[in-house]
Amino acid sequence: MKLSARAQKGWIFGCGGALFVIGVVLGGCWALIFSKILATQLGLTPDSTSYDMWKETPVPMYMEFYLFNWTNADIFANASSDLTDIKPTFVEMGPYVFSEHHVRVNVSWNSNDTVTFMQKRTWKFVPERSNGVLTDEVTTINVIAAVS
Structure with a gap:
């Protein structure tokens, strides 16, 4: 099934827009995500991996x-x-x-x-x-x- 040029542009802009939104959300939350991962990996507790x-x-x-x-x-x-x-x-x-x-x-x-x-x-x-x-x-x- 062949998509029309307008449908192809819609898919491209839709996927691009979705990736942009995901990038903005992850970019805004990156500091929180990074510090959380760092605390779980490097934190010293009797149960920690380190x-x-x-x-x-x-x-x-x-x-x-x-x-x-x-x-x-x-x-x-x-x-x-x-x-x-x-x-x-x-x-x-x-x-x-x-x-x-x-x-x-x-x-x-x-x-x-x-x-x-x-x-x-x-x-x-x-x-x-x-x-x-x-x-x-x-x-x-x-x-x-x-x-x-």
Whole structure:
């Protein structure tokens, strides 16, 4: 069935007008809709989807430490003459990798819409990701004594 040109224009303007009205209504309500969705998705309650992730972080976290070992410190310690021509030599050691785990305990929900908790953090050495062991000896500068 073929529509007349006038009927086609009517359908096009009708659909366009309906879409325009829907756009104006949604545009006017967008701030309300957005804040409502944001509150339901990000609000922290014991029943919310983000609560379990907040209480105990499921993503593995790693902390890497690099140390600088002073290899010629004995020259400076035993020297009795002028050391202006000798420069300290440092060797980078590491990384020493630790896995970090966070758990929030003693969670209390207060009447003023706040949460009180204690955060328990634990670190565990990860030898398979580290370049060194915890018993490595490192000689370093005492920054406090060097500055004063």
